Amino acid sequence: NAGVMQNPRHLVRRRGQEARLRCSPVKGHSHVYWYRQLPEEGLKFMVYLQKENIIDESGMPKERFSAEFPKEGPSILRIQQVVRGDSAAYFCASSRRTGVSSYNEQFFGPGTRLTVL
Amino acid sequence: GQQLNQSPQSMFIQEGEDVSMNCTSSSIFNTWLWYKQDPGEGPVLLIALYKAGELTSNGRLTAQFGITRKDSFLNISASIPSDVGIYFCAGPISNTGNQFYFGTGTSLTVIP
Numbered sequence: 755n756a757g758v759m760q761n762p763r764h765l766v767r768r769r770g771q772e773a774r775l776r777c778s779p780v781k782g783h784s785h786v787y788w789y790r791q792l793p794e795e796g797l798k799f800m801v802y803l804q805k806e807n808i809i810d811e812s813g814m815p816k817e818r819f820s821a822e823f824p825k826e827g828p829s830i831l832r833i834q835q836v837v838r839g840d841s842a843a844y845f846c847a848s849s850r851r852t853g854v855s856s857y858n859e860q861f862f863g864p865g866t867r868l869t870v871l
Numbered sequence: 872g873q874q875l876n877q878s879p880q881s882m883f884i885q886e887g888e889d890v891s892m893n894c895t896s897s898s899i900f901n902t903w904l905w906y907k908q909d910p911g912e913g914p915v916l917l918i919a920l921y922k923a924g925e926l927t928s929n930g931r932l933t934a935q936f937g938i939t940r941k942d943s944f945l946n947i948s949a950s951i952p953s954d955v956g957i958y959f960c961a962g963p964i965s966n967t968g969n970q971f972y973f974g975t976g977t978s979l980t981v982i983p
Contacts, residue, residue, distance in 0.1 A: 758913070787970060796875075796959055796973035797914065810970055845913050860971075862913030 758848050758863035759828075766869045773833040773840070775866045779848030786829045787847045787860065788814075788821060797845060803829060836870045843867050875960055875974035883980045884950055892977040893944040894960030903936050903943040904961045904971065914959060918945070950981045 759778040767773050779786050784805050789797040802810040803823035814821065818836075823829040833840055844867075849860045877894045884890060894903070902921055906914035918929050920936035920943060927934055933946045947954055957978050961971040 789973075794976075796976050797971075799964060799970045799972070802970050810964075813970075847913075859916060859919070862915070864911070864913050 758846055758861050760844075760846050760863035760866050762866060763864060764867045764869070766871060767836050768871050769837055770835050773836050773868055773870075775831040775833075775844050775846075775868070777829040777831070777846030777848075777863060779829070779846070780850075780861055783848035783850050783861075785849045785851065786823050787849075788829075788831050789845045789847065791843045791845060791865070793842075800831075800844075833868075836868075838870050841868055841870045875962060875972055877958075877960060877974040877977050879977060880975070881978040881980070883982065886950060886952060886981050886983050888950055890947040890950055890954070890979060891944060892958060892979075893942060894974050895942045896962060897941070899940040900962035901940065902963050903934070905932075905934050905943070905945045906959045906961060906973075908957045908959060908976075910956070917958075947979075950979075952981050952983055955979055955981050 758780055761776050765773055786803045788800040790800055791797045799813040801814045801821045805823055806825050818834045820832045843865045845862050845865045847860045847862045875894055875896050904919050905917045907917050908914045917932055918927050918934040920927055923936055923940050924938050925936040931948045936943055943960055957976045959976050960974040964970040964972055
């Protein structure tokens with residue numbers, strides 16, 4: 755059973771470039787969540803997607819950030835024109851169904867560490 | 872957003888000692904979760920609590936959901952070196968999804 759896969763694990767970009775982070779959820783999971791973690795801090799929710807739909811993007815910056823979860827393929831978090839403040843670890847999580855219960859455990863991927871030079 | 876405050880911020884203990892950490896919130900949560908994060912990895916769920924007053928164990932770990940629904944604690948008994956990591960509490964942002972607020976974290980170091 756493959757868990758949540760994220761790639762790349764490490765990504766280095768120069769200011770102004772684009773960063774694309776990919777997340778493949780656990781097989782059979784149709785709910786994907788993206789979180790950002792700054793050094794020495796907890797995770798901050800960014801966006802929640804189901805297949806082809808954004809359900810909640812309340813935690814995502816309005817500019818430069820976008821996310822998608824197409825019918826086929828991984829979920830993508832895209833950061834355009836990166837700035838130094840975007841340097842962080844970005845984690846993806848998936849769950850089978852929605853709603854917090856013992857049946858809907860959320861599994862996290864290993865994260866992508868983005869460094870902006 | 873909500874602030875989940877964890878204490879202590881860091882702990883240094885001898886192997887074999889028991890550990891206790893807690894998490895408080897200014898708002899009520901209907902669910903509390905405890906995660907452990909190893910360096911360079913994503914969080915792994917340790918214990919989930921779904922009812923006020925609930926006490927749940929998972930091996931050497933025990934967690935309780937506070938009666939006021941504004942706090943929770945996590946105990947680790949007889950610590951071992953592999954318990955090293957950062958422990959986060961989390962509570963749901965809404966009742967309909969699995970988006971969570973995460974606490975500030977407690978960093979645990981176990982000295983062999």
